[in-house]
Amino acid sequence: MVGAIHRGAGTHDAVDEWPARLTAAAGHAGVFEDLLPLALWVVDGDGRLVQWSLAAQDLLGHTPEQMVGQDAKRVLVPEKNHELADRLARSVRTGAAVVARLPVRHRDGTLVDMELWHCPFADSRGRPGVLAIAAETSAVERMRDALAALEGLFAQSPIGLAMLGPDLRFLRVNEALARMDRVPVAEHIGRRVTEIAAGTEALEAVMRRVLDRGEAVVDYRYTSSSADPKRQRTWSCSYAPLLGAAGQRVGVIASLIDVTQEQRAHLEAERARRRLALLAEAGTQMGSTLDLTQTAQEVVRVLVPRLADSADVQLLEEAVAPDETAASAHGVVRRAAASFVDPAAPADHLAVGRTLQIPRGSVYEQVISEGRPMNLYLSDIGPLIPGPDADTLREYLRARVIAARLIPMVARGTVLGAVVVTRTRGHEPFDDQDTLLIDELVARAALNIDNARMYSRERDAALTLQRSLMNPSLPAVGGLELTARYLPAGDHEVGGDWFDAIALSDGRTALVIGDVMGHGIHAAAVMGQLRTAVRTLARRNTPPDQVLRSLDATVADLGDNEMATCLYAVHDPADGSCVIARAGHPPPVVADALGAVAFLDGPAGPPLGVGGQEGELQEVVLAPHSLLVIYTDGLIEARGTDLDQGMLRLARELRHPEHPLDRVCDDLLAHLMPEVADDDVAVLLARALPR
Known part of the structure; x- marks a missing residue:
């Protein structure tokens, strides 16, 4: 129980059986040894030690060989406690068990405070002896305190x-x-x-x-x-x-x-952080282009998969179609973009480009007419696809979708269409924060789509106006072969660049190229006014320098913020001479039949509208087969490109002026223009014919 019991000579046989019996009864050896070491010794009727345990040796330092046969009181009890020890022994011999706290002498002479249990015990001769069980007082107190702490901890x-x-x-x-x-x-x-x-x-x-x-x-x-x-x-x-x-x-x-509340607060904070990050990202991703289709696709990329498992952007035909077709498209929506994470989604029925008539009396019509978002149910979505598609979609929704929401796209008071978002089963339905964020993103997307819609209409109007004001066909003139091109900046910008060739009454030809500051309808309208003014002045045989002075006054009359550049040249086929005047415009280029290229870097006055046109002229003779190239600055200037580098590239592209003129012009644009231009470009090429 507490270690082997040392048996001296004359130990009773019954004692030999204790360890085996007690060990079997305890079922777990070493508990007291681990938690509270207990010393054990036995004193016979003469007061002599007949047993001394190894645990007693560990606590008090005496070996069994040293202790067995010794007078217990003399060896263990300090003299001042001898009388107390005698009283305790007498009490035990009467059959009483006595518990006491007493100092016990260690082998080194020090006293060890111990808790002792004195129990009656018959020695080998049947006389009353004492069985002492002792534990160090400090160990007992530590165990008591530990148990009290453990009990308090478990209870409270x-x-x-x-x-x-x-x-x-x-x-x-x-x-x-x-x-x-x-x-x-x-x-x-x-x-x-x-x-x-x-x-x-x-x-x-x-x-x-x-x-x-x-x-x-x-x-x-x-x-x-x-x-x-x-x-x-x-x-x-x-x-x-x-x-x-x-x-x-x-x-x-x-x-x-x-930590449920803490965890929920942490998750909410993380969701809020992700929502803010998504809003910030949406600000950079959505509206990066003024193309309607691409803007709709950007909306889908922001929503799926971080907020929804699907997003379906449907635009009202009457809101985005040209004015002449809008009346016939009332109540029709066209799918502009869609994304479905779930591979089980019926993609054939949800293809981009499909149109459908909004069913009368449906939730879809209610959302569109009222301009308020709404959570949807299966019965609401099924009728949105007419014919047999409704059954297919309804079956998919019943099996896979747990939540859906329909959000109208409203911008500047006009409903442009709607976005349907869903979440599939296995995900949480949309909560209040989700719907707020989705509605905010759709509202931003609606504004971007409206910007793209209005810009597309403005661009189409500007192109129409520009084409009506600038006849792209060139006249047949004496002494020159002509070709020209106009390219808007990318697919979305229309500016005020223009070119013109005017046959004069005396057989000469006026060559004109100009660039109005700005883009859009206003720039195209200013361009039209200048082109008309130039033609009027040219038919009066006005000299080039006076033409530019008149144009300068015209631009100044349009307002303080108007500005343009212009090059006006008159070619005489009789001698090949060409008189040129420039107002802030890039210098023309002449390439001879052998491929020698020269920029006519003569005097260039200030832009039109600034004032101070001095009317300086430059004259050059175009030899037969030589090429005159006049252009707007978009041909040689681009973001991140030096102007001198642009002019060198232009010169390199004119090394073969003998090629067909249309080919020279097309190669020039193909090699000099970037895929996405910063500015629109007009270019006019004139090849001198043999005299």
Whole structure:
């Protein structure tokens, strides 16, 4: 029980049987040795020691060989306590058990305070002796304090506590843990955690790792399984190995804290952070282009998959179609973009470009007419696809979709269409924060789409105006072969660049190229006014310098913010001479028949509208087969490109002026213009014919 009992000569046979019997009865050897070492000695009727345990040797330093046969009182009891020791011995010999706290002499002479149990004992001759069981007082106090602390902790702690044995079965749990598990304390004892709550295999695996490795695990998060998210609980679980006195791992101590609210707050904060990040990202991704289709696709890319499992952007034909077709498209929507994460979605019925008539009296019509978003049900969405498609879509929705929302796209008081978003089963339905964010993103998208819609209409109007004002066909003139091109900036910008060739009454030809500052309808309208003014002045045979002075006054009359550049040249086929005047315009280029290229870097006055046109002229003779190239600055200037580099590239592209003129012009644009131009470009080529 506390170590082997040393037997001296004459030890009674009955004592020999104690260790075996007691060990068998205890069922777990070494408990007292681990927690509270107990010394044991036996004194016979003569007051002499007949037994001395190894635990007594550990506590008091005397070996059994030294103690057996010695006078117990003389060796162990200090003199001042001899009388007390005699009284205790007399009490025990009467058959009473006595408990006392007494100092006992250590082998080194020091006194050890001990708790002693004196029990009656018959020696080998049947005389009354004493069996003493002793423990060091400080050890008893430590054990008492530890037990009191443990009892207080288990009884009063709001934290769930448990002790588990080496087989990971509960040895003890407190009421707090029982409330967490919703299982009484008594029903925990002897059972494993997987027998208490389903889905806790991961917890048992963590405890097994703690027991095997001897390393504590702190703040392991575990969320209970529940179909209702509101009933799910999250625990912070900490586990540490339970160690015996020799350091062996004899179990696991567990503590559990309910951190559901903290976890929910953390998740909400993380969701809020993601929402803010998504809003910021949407600000950069949506509206990056003024193309309607691409803008609709950007909306889908922002929504799927981070906020929804599908997004379907449908635009009203009457809102985005040209004015002449809008009246015939009332109540018709066209799918502009769509994305479906779920591979089971009926993609054939949800193809981009398909149109459908909004059913009368449907939720879709209500949302469009009222301009208010709405959560949808299966019965609401089915009628949106007419004919047999409705059954297919309804079956898909019933099987796969858990939530859907229809949000109208409203911008500047006009409903442009709607966006349908869904989430599939296995995901949480849209909560209030989700719907707020989705509605905000759709509102932003509606504004971007409206910008693209208005810009497309403005661009179409500007192109129409520009084409009506600038006749792209060139006249047949004497002494020159002509070709020209106009390219808007990319697919979305129309500016005020123009070219013209005017046959004069005396056989000469006026060549004109100009560039009005700005883009859009206004720039095209100003260009039209200048082109008309130039033609009027040219037919009066006005000299080039006076033409530019008149144009300068015209631009100035249009307003302080108007500005343009212009080059006006008059070619005489009789002698090949060409008189040129420039107002802030890039210099023309002449390439001779041998490929020599020269920029006519003569005087260039200020732009039109600034004033101060001095009317300086430059004259050059165009030899037969030589090429004159006049252009606007968009041909040689681009963002990130030096002007001199642009002019060198232009010169290199004119090394073969003998090629057909249309080919020279097309090659020039193909090699000099970037895929996405910063500015529109006009270019006019004139080849001198043999005289």
